[in-house]
Every structure is written in structure tokens, then in C-alpha cells.
Amino acid sequence: MQRRETAWERxxxxxxxxxxxxxxxxxxxxxxxxxxxxxxxxxxxxxLWRVNKTDMLFYIQKQVKTS
Known part of the structure; x- marks a missing residue:
């Protein structure tokens, strides 16, 4: 499986x-x-569902801490 990286600024x-x-x-x-x-x-x-970039970043950080 390929790992993709995304420029967060984009x-x-x-x-x-x-x-x-x-x-x-x-x-x-x-x-x-x-x-x-x-x-x-x-x-x-x-x-339609929408996601705020900052909220998603906090979600990711929370998931990493609980893993």
C-alpha cells in the first residue's frame, strides 16, 4: 500500500x-x-456534510493520543 502525504497548507x-x-x-x-x-x-x-480543517486536526491529535 502506498503512503500518501498531503501538504496541510493546501x-x-x-x-x-x-x-x-x-x-x-x-x-x-x-x-x-x-x-x-x-x-x-x-x-x-x-x-451536505462539511468538515472544518482545524476540527479535523484536533480529532486526529485526539485519536493519536488515545491509541
Missing amino acids: VPVVMDLSYAAILLGVSLDRLRKLAQRGEFPAFKVGK
Whole structure:
């Protein structure tokens, strides 16, 4: 499996859930379920899920600490 690195500066401040799933290396379905249960920091704009870049960074840091 190839490891991909992303320049964090290029990540948009607010992104859709599918982009966040790609960055996190999880399926869109899995991330959507986590968001619906309040286990992943995402918010809805109409019917669409959005993710704040800073909130996602805190989520990643929290996951690393609990691992």
C-alpha cells in the first residue's frame, strides 16, 4: 500500500466529507456514520456534510493520543 502525504497548507479550511475521508484513509460511509453519531467533528449545510480543517486536526491529535 502506498503512503500518501498531503501538504496541510493546501487542504481547504472547510471541506466535504468525501475529501476528509480520503485524507483520513477511511471510507466515506464509515466517516458519515461517525459524523452522524457525533464521533467525528462534522456539520451539515443543508443536506451536505462539511468538515472544518482545524476540527479535523484536533480529532486526529485526539485519536493519536488515545491509541
